[in-house]
Amino acid sequence: MWCKDAGSLSAKFVINIKSKGEISILNICDLDVLGKVLKDESLEIYVDPKYFGGTEVGPEDVILLLKKHSIINLVGNDSVDLAIRAGFGNRLAVRKIQGVDFLMVYKFVDKYNTQ
Secondary structure (H helix, E strand, O other), rough: OOOOOOHHOOOEEEEEEEOOOOOEEEEEEEEHHHHOOOEOOOOOEEHHHHOOOOOOOOOHHHHHHHHHOOOOEEEEEHHHHHHOOOOOOHHHHOEOOOOOOEEEOOOOOOOOOOO
């Protein structure tokens, strides 16, 4: 899975990786939504710098990281768009909160499959 035009995105992203055992959670957000509260009628999300904050990266790094992690949380129009164009997720699964895209991706892999 490769996004042909990843280099055309000039956006900066912030990533934070949480791991426990074999499970890793990759949190990605657009730099401009970090620290903001996003609300709609039924949902409120705080893009907490303690959870989402971390290292600033470019689109090429994001694509490499998307391949390595089993759970991915994305907040921000650029982050979600990049992930979908790279083959991670579907536009139908995106929730828009106060005009900002939010997507959660879970990869289910059978680690015991020997075939």
